[in-house]
Amino acid sequence: MTADLLVPYHRHMADDRHRELAKALLTWSLQLCSCNRGSAWHAREAFYAATFERYCAPPDAAERENLLCAKYITFFFSLDDGLHNELEALADQLRSGRPVRAGELGTLHDALLADLRAHGLDTKQVEARIAELCAAAVTERARDARTMTQEQFHDLRMVTVAAKPYIDCRRAVRNLPVPNEENLVEQALEAIYIANDLASLDKETASGGAGEYETSNIVRFHxxxxxxxxNAVITTVTDRYNHIAATLRNTTPGPLATILTSTVDGNLRAHVGLSTTRYPGAARLLRCLQPVVPPSRR
Known part of the structure; x- marks a missing residue:
């Protein structure tokens, strides 16, 4: 039954590993489900999450690492695509330190952390970053672009793009210390949100809602x-992305550089891969973004 739900997405998946990961995520999601959105909704979300993990994971990532990191992405898509009242409740509970009682989103949050702890992993950094993400996501679209500075937009988007907890999940799985190269992490996060905002631009523009996305999309904000x-802003942010890619390309190799490179390039590839499903029209703008590692060197 679980495998059947994913059949519509098979043609969009890279290989058997991609399909098996999506199946495992869907099984996990359905076991925790308490919503009325239906199994097909969860199948779509599992496909999205598996796609990002399949492309963002370093080449040497083991199956355990893939599944744990992909569970975080599943949680994030439930946050991004799910009920706003559940997000508000979870953000409030995480801020106050009260036990989590925020519907399915809260259940996914606790299950993710429990799975990480079951493998003996330190979750303190991941927990803190998720709490920060939830708090920022609650207020993102309530902000007023007319009163936000560029620095305020940038700081908010660095959090709401949701990549920092993902990087911290991978760092925890690989037993890497909190990185000293914080500037590299920040540049990677900026590249990730630029790619995401370019990928979603056509969809957001077509959906209308004047001002609705101006505090969550760098092109519309500027x-x-x-x-x-x-078009002028697109050129500016594309140039910024390619500058960051060049910086990461020339970074001294190491465990953190490996994670950041694979995440930035994988994020770009995943958005292109989802250009016919989640991000219609994305390939048009994303083809101008340069990968950190050229295809010839992979």
């Missing part, structure tokens, strides 16, 4: 604040 047209 266009609204500067009065420049979208």
């Amino acid at each position: 266009a609204a604040c500067s009065g420049r047209d979208l």
